[in-house]
Amino acid sequence: MAKKPVTTRSGRFFRLAGMTASVAGQYAGQRARRIFRSDEDNEGARSESYTRMADQIVDTLGELKGAVMKVGQIASQTQDFLPKEFSDALERLQKEAPPMPFEVIVGQVESELGKPVSELFEYLQEKPYAAASIGQVHRARLHDGTDVIVKVQYPGVDESCDSDLKQLRMALKLGGLLRMPKEHVDQLFGEIRVRLKEELDYENEARNLELFQSFHANDDWVVIPKVFESHSSRRVLTMELVEGDHISEVTPEKYDQDTINLIGHRIFTMMADQLFRYQCIHGDPHAGNFAYRPDGTIILYDFGCVKKLKPEIVEAYRNALISALEEDYAALDQHLIALGARVESQPAVDEAYYAMWRDILIQPFRSDTPYDFADSELHKDVAAKTTTVFKYLDYFKPPVESIFIDRMIAGHYWMMKRLGVQAAFREELEKYLRQSPD
Structure with missing residues (x-):
């Protein structure tokens, strides 16, 4: 039997508190049993315990939706501060969420817009077009x-x-799942809270839609839906229906390789323009927020998560990329400090460590020969080296100001891979790195 949806603050609190208590108990029990096991047995037991805790946390977050589910989605793309078992489980939250009952949706619309649904719309379809975290x-x-x-x-x-x-942070802490100092946790959760508060304000999203329409006013290959203010509020947003093909529908029957490559170049241009020219990025780049058309058009949805970047952060990011491309690792170390990704009080990081990561991440930009994203194993190469992070755990911290840049780039990598883009971006990247914002 399906659980009744939780729609009250007290209900959410008790469901999360129960989860936290259970996770804390499991962690305490696992630590107590560790005394009597060999190191090898401990490693297997720890992994099994993490998996159990992660499954329970993810199931609860998915059921409650909201802020905790959104944090889970972000955390799944910020895997350097959580155990692999937890990051893997969090990836389930990237999938579409189960829908809320229709009567709950109708009640919310009528409460927000102050009229019966029949007066507002000729019809409101019961089956959701899409269901997400908030x-x-x-x-x-x-x-x-x-x-x-x-x-x-x-x-x-x-x-x-x-x-x-607060409850999620406590669960992660008591479960022994957070791997960084309190100061860094404070910064990370503070940034996530600000973005979530913005994302929960649909009037703010309407302003973001208009802003990005102005950014892409001269790009006839970008389509962004129009907002109907008469049918919108802080918690309800009505937009024109703009349809395209979901990434799963971009098939060889409808899209030849040249069109897919064109879309890949346009995705790169859109991403680089937002980062370097407009210094304001679409911060939630998963497959459900984009659609495509066989003429190469890209449709953008969901502008709740938009990050306006500080000019000095964009400049530090630009300089870090230039240093990495030029293999100037002493300069890269300094630019990462400016970016807020490196702990300044720690000594310089071994250049061989930077060279290792540079050689992995540069793969799509290594030459002017088209890179085949469909065959890319860059993400596997990254995963294979994640254990090296522990050696320098005290040297780095979550780059709070640029975390959504990293999220944007990771999201677009996966879209390029799923689309099967074959393209060379080195020349385009260098063009952006060497030009000043307009």
Whole structure:
């Protein structure tokens, strides 16, 4: 029997508190049993315990949706501060969430917009168009015949944001899952909280939509939906229905390789423009937030998570990339300090360590020969070297100001791979690195 959805602050608190107590108990028990085991047995038991705790946390986050689920999604792309078992389990949260009952959605729409659904729309489709962490989307039609999609925030999510984050942080701490100093945890969760507060404000998202429409006004290959303010509020956002093919529908029957490569170049241009020219990025680049058309058009959805970047952070990022390309690792070390990714009080990092990561990450930019993302194993190469992070754990910290840049790049890598893009980006990258923002 399906559990009744949790839509109250107290309900969310008790569900999360129960999860935290269980995880803390498992961790304490595992530590106590460790005394009587060999190192090899301890490693296997630790992994099994982490997997059990991770599964319980992920199941709870997926059920509650909201801030905790969104943090889980971010954490799955920030794998250097959590055990692998936990990061792997968190990847499940990247999948679409199970939908909220329709009567809950109708109640939220009517409460927010102050009218019965029948007065607002000719129809509001019961089956969700998409379901995500903090809300879900339904197709609808206005009374003038305009087809729209209506994004509806789950009840109770925004009021519970701070409480949810505290509970999740406590669960990770008591489960022995956080691998960094309190100061760095404070910075990381502080940044996530700010982004979540923005994402929970659909009026802010409407402003972001207009901002990105202005960014891409001259790019006729980028489509961003129009907002209907008359049918929108802080927790309900009504936009024009703009359809394209989900990444799973980009097949050889509809898209030849030249078109896929064109889309790849356009994705790179869009990403680089947002980072280096506009210094403002679309910070949630998963497959569900993009669609495509056989003429090479890219459609962007969901502008709740937008990160406005400080000019000095963009400059430090630019300089770090230039230093890496030029194999100037002493300069790279300094630029990573400026970026907030390196602990300044620690001595310089061994250049061989930087060279190892540079040789892995430069693969798509190594030459002017097209790189085949479909066959790319860059992510496996990264995973194979993650254990080396522990040697320098005290030297690095989560780059709070640039964490969403890393998230954007990782998300676009996976889209390029799924699309099967074959393209050379070295010349384009160097062009962006050597030009000043307009």
